[in-house]
Amino acid sequence: MNTGVTQLLSDPERTFSAQELAALAAYFRVVMFDTLHDRGTGHWGGAASSAELTTSLYFNRMHIRTNDPHWEDRDRLILSKGHASMNLYTILAHRGFFPVEELATFRKLDSRLQGHPCMQKIPGVDMSTGALGHGISVGLGMALAAKLNKRSYWTYVIVGEGCLNEGQSWEAIMSAAKFKPEHFVLMVDYNKVQLDGTEDEIMPLASLSDKLSSFGWNVCPNAYDGNKTEDILASYEWMDKDNVWPKAVIYDTIKGKGISFTEGKSSWHGAVIDDDSYAKGIVELKKDLQNKEAVL
Template structure:
């Protein structure tokens, strides 16, 4: 069982270890996509360091007791990135890793989006985007009413910020002063329809959340040192401003030809393309260089 200090559920983990786990998340995403025949590569790759820091170094939970009342809650509002979260939960002992070998197959508990009724460690069954922050708001309110100290985290994609329900929840969170609510925006710059600023601009994003009464921090979402410092600096649950982390990321990070490409929101690598992507991820992140820069 984890301690109350919100660091590593008893583990003292290094940045190198977390970088290795982010690599593991990307490699497992490749493997599970090959099993399914299609998968969300780029939306998961942008969140790999965030998943790693949250689950291996920060969130409070107990894999042997997934419904522990004082666990932190994590709402994956961008549920199509669940393909990267499933291997993490298996790695941490919520279930046997072999259960993922029939990912998306008939009879499997593991679908493209997570099902909280079938998968230990999942706190919200996502599907249609835009609902997560409202659900997290309700869970955070429940924690306050019950006198519990857990935090409620909600990871959103920047494309789903087009949904009006997100902003209703943002307004309510500020009104109720839910300091135990932590929003995380994976600001990877692209939605399935194109660049977010062309489809429906979300900037100035920090100012918008601040205007709803949130304490906002904007960080490099691939810099593990910065991610850990930001998570460690979060205020405990209680009355005060809800907390928002805007994580600037690269959609498709880790495979050069996928980075900031509209072609890999959903896809399937086969043959030599699969092997090349596997090798590139295995070698680790390289400096990002925007094409035609």
């Protein structure tokens, strides 16, 4: 383990800068790739895509208590693209919800860390996900509950294109525009690649921003790179700017981000990481981590 990131993780309570978040995300990619290779199963492409989005939320933005995962006033995150569970597990473990060593049990029989996250078993998981398309509905329910109970927690929902291809998502998008709960944010991890093809081959969403606006959402007009932590922090400023709800931010991301031969490839959605690919890929990820730590 590298000293720079070790030092950062020794005090997860503080708020991290963009550069620090970038180093953490690079480190988490190494852990994810290692673990998925060791276990011979799981989804690298989508987990690598959302690494900066989840790292920034949990290490900069969200109010949570790792020693009280069900704290009523905590901010909620629904990773609606539940197949990227290794991303969520890696963040939650390093944030302190459960031991990092437990990651090695990923998808073993009797492990809490199954292929898709289970809220009943894993501390810190706010919603069980995996069947695409449920996240926005459930998030809306949580946001409406906050309104009814006069609480001011935030609810974030991260979706990929797969969720937005589901009809249920658009029912929830329509309902959210009607009820307008505060502090409800849709974050689109828009990598434009799905399980076995590109967005355009499977079901084009264009123009997503216009679609969400015409449904009545407050859509961020800025183009943000969801693999750049500076951009993600800038998007938080936009979220805090006005009181017009619900809000959506569309982040451009890269599926399989961090390794040249996995980037943008649907074949790396859920492929087993063979030894040869691991040997080449881990060199690229460690180099990126070194570069990010060097500027800390």
